[in-house]
Amino acid sequence: xxxxxxxxxxxxxxxxxxxxxxxxxxxxxxxxxxxxxxxxxxxxxxxxxxxxxxxxxxxxxxxxxxxxxxxxxxxxxxxxxxxxxxxxxxxxxxxxxxxxxxxxxxxxxxxxxxxxxxxxxxxxxxxxxxxxxxxxxxxxxxxxxxxxxxxxxxxxxxxxxxxxxxxxxxxxxxxxxxxxxxxxxxxxxxxxxxxxxxxxx
Numbered sequence: 001x002x003x004x005x006x007x008x009x010x011x012x013x014x015x016x017x018x019x020x021x022x023x024x025x026x027x028x029x030x031x032x033x034x035x036x037x038x039x040x041x042x043x044x045x046x047x048x049x050x051x052x053x054x055x056x057x058x059x060x061x062x063x064x065x066x067x068x069x070x071x072x073x074x075x076x077x078x079x080x081x082x083x084x085x086x087x088x089x090x091x092x093x094x095x096x097x098x099x100x101x102x103x104x105x106x107x108x109x110x111x112x113x114x115x116x117x118x119x120x121x122x123x124x125x126x127x128x129x130x131x132x133x134x135x136x137x138x139x140x141x142x143x144x145x146x147x148x149x150x151x152x153x154x155x156x157x158x159x160x161x162x163x164x165x166x167x168x169x170x171x172x173x174x175x176x177x178x179x180x181x182x183x184x185x186x187x188x189x190x191x192x193x194x195x196x197x198x199x200x201x
Contacts, residue, residue, distance in 0.1 A: 007164025007191045008172050009077040011198065012038050025067045032067060037074065042159035044075030049160055051128055051148070053106055055080030058174060060104040062086040062095075062113060068132045068150065072108045077172060080162030084174045084186075088113055092120055097183055099124050102174050106130070108150070111138040167191035 012034070015024070020035035032040070053059060059076045061083055063069040076083045084102045086095070088110070095116070099107070105127040109117060114131060115138065117124070131140050132150030142149050164170050172191045176184040 005167070007077065007162075007167055007170065008194050009041075009074065009161060009164075011195075012041065012074055012077075013161075025070055027067050030067050032071075037071065039159070040071045040154065041074035041078045042161050043154050043156055044071060045078035045080075045162070046158035046160040047153040047156055048075065048079045048081070048106065050158075051106070053079050053081050055162055056171070057081045057106070058084050058102045058104040060084045060086045060099050060102065060107040060109075062088050062107060062109040062117075063132070064088055064110065066110070066132075066134055068108075068110075068134070078161045080164070082171050082174050084176075086176075092116065094184065096120055096123050098176050098186075099126070102176075102186055108132070110134060110136075111140050112136050114138055114140050164191050167195060 015034040016038035021033050023031055024034040024037045025032040048059070059081045061069065061072045061076065063072065073083050084098070084104050086098055090098065105125070107117065107124075107126050107128075108130045109132075111131050111133045117129060128146055128148060130148045130150055130153060131142070141147055144152070168190055170191050171188050172194055173189040174186045175189060176186050178184065
């Protein structure tokens with residue numbers, strides 16, 4: 001298998017350059033092109049950097065299948081951080097275990113999950129929660145510091161895309177097992193691991 005050079009985000013860059021105007025995401029009335037997806041991801045990466053996310057940091061993404069989920073994943077990649085895909089249906093004990101075990105200090109989630117997060121904030125030891133909305137209006141105590149509105153992350157002209165110098169050693173994703181035989185365990189996947197899998201598709 002010939003693994004492409006660089007990080008996983010190079011796939012998005014290539015798609016944006018080659019098929020920029022084609023639709024990357026279609027969800028209900030939302031249509032996002034590859035060019036727009038790249039721009040949103042890079043704006044998100046810049047905003048995450050301003051709020052303390054550094055290369056190698058774990059960022060928990062606790063979202064269902066929404067456009068924000070794809071933007072969040074690529075934004076984390078562009079920031080050089082590690083995505084921790086967190087199941088929104090997790091019970092409190094599972095959620096606490098995974099977030100603390102992963103070392104994530106930043107969480108991206110949906111407002112309907114906020115009550116669950118709010119009850120566990122001290123245990124989760126999170127620095128910042130980024131909360132998006134999707135047709136619901138659950139009260140969320142936005143303060144712009146520890147609880148940040150998703151839409152505010154894109155009120156910037158800054159863009160960021162961290163270069164991955166060693167795809168074989170740089171972790172891109174911390175994916176947890178289902179936990180059917182005990183506590184779920186995190187499997188570390190490098191950029192090369194993920195690129196190899198995509199190459200085989």
